[in-house]
Amino acid sequence: MKVSIIGATGYTGEELLRILANHPAAEIKYLTSESQTGTEVDSIYPHLNRFYNQALVSMADLDKIVAASDVLFIALPHGHAMEIGKKVSGQGVKVIDLGSDYRFKDITVYEKWYKIPHVHPDAKAVYGLTELYRDAVRTADIVGNPGCYTTASILALAPLVKNKLIDLTSIVVDAKSGISGAGRGLNLTHHLPEAFENVKAYNIAGHRHTPEIEQALSELAGSQVLISFTPHLIPMSRGILSTCYARLLDGVTANMVDEAFHDLYGQEYFIRLLGRGGYPATKNTRGSNFCDLGWHIDTRTGRVIAVAAIDNLVKGAAGQAVQNMNVMFGFEEQTGLTQAPLYP
Incomplete structure (x- = not known):
């Protein structure tokens, strides 16, 4: 190659x-x-x-x-x-x-x-979120690799949307990124004295990853999906944590939610299901191509909260790109991507 x-x-x-x-x-x-x-x-x-x-x-x-x-x-x-x-x-x-x-x-x-x-x-071009578009990626000449926020958020919400378990008008995504997601260029916002011990939201209701998330969810749902998406900058070098909220439809049980995640991702090597009650953490995916997923049912409010953690530079960028390359050229999908996460 x-x-x-x-x-x-x-x-x-x-x-x-x-x-x-x-x-x-x-x-x-x-x-x-x-x-x-x-x-x-x-x-x-x-x-x-x-x-x-x-x-x-x-x-x-x-x-x-x-x-x-x-x-x-x-x-x-x-x-x-x-x-x-x-x-x-x-x-x-x-x-x-x-x-x-x-x-x-x-x-x-x-x-x-x-x-x-x-x-x-x-x-x-084919959208390169490999777990959802693998068959199209296999025959593509041009692949658009997904953004980091989008990878985490779509993977967290896809089972719920695909299986019609949630009210599509109720989706809220609260996501947090390490500073490397902004690139290597100089910017006062990313200067150490500005970013250290500081958490801030930015581009509220206007971040460019919003329509990308909506595009994938709309395809899964078969109808137009609009979301509220708020990104935050966290004083760490790498990692994404995406916490996604939606209202469960009447009659949807916790077991139905569990089955939706396991049916979609149970055979996916790079998706690690922490299960209902699981708490993904960015440090557990650092330097790896894994996406850790956990979900919670809030019976008091009738909401499901799905949480995804990835490394923004790996599963959110370069690792997923190599994963797509492997699919496009017929290699085993994990080739070159099996290194364990860095810890601590």
Whole structure:
């Protein structure tokens, strides 16, 4: 497997390299960076010393990169991947976009939330939440890798929505992320004195992951789903905890909720079901591709509360991208992804 990473110096690009170092079939061909062209990647990320010492190249060499690659991982901000995807279309290389350009089936939704025109509307991209879209991923040429908040939130809510156990107008998602989710760029909000010992909500009622969650849940429900989504920044480097609330429909029992989670995820390697009463914790998934799920029934209010924990850089980004690559190329899905979580 000849692999190239477009945008290799951000956190998701670095995490791809860390994971692919343990993938027995992955051969890294090219790593790109426009700001650090010519620099060896292990001088930027010294923890990769002895694993990689390749010099970064410019994306101006895209034709050469494509000719040498079976798959391109694109780890760039929104607006860039669709330009690349359009250029390489039909050239025999698979594309996995870790940004948002290929996540939406309706490009007008993308254009509304991201405020730019979509230049590759005929891409026929597949949404890469592997556990729910595995069959489509298997035959895809372009995969839009899900966002981190979305991965945790959709996985928590999917059994409830799919089995029609909840009032679809009652869904509230309260999610918290480590600071690495904001990327490696400098920002006062993420400066240590600002973030340390501080928890804050942001982008209330306007976060761009909202329509992505709604898209997947609407497909599962067979009708339009709107949610209330509030993200929070937590003073830790990595991890997502998504706590999802919904009102149970009349007649729905706790056993029906249990069965819904086990029916959907009972055979999924990367979904660890903690069961009814379980409390997922971000530290238990740190550095891994696992999603831990637990759920609770509040009989007093008639609500179900589903909780998901993931590592935002792994299951929420690079790990899921490698999981999708494995499916696309016929490898065992766990290949390169079986490392245990880091603890403590």
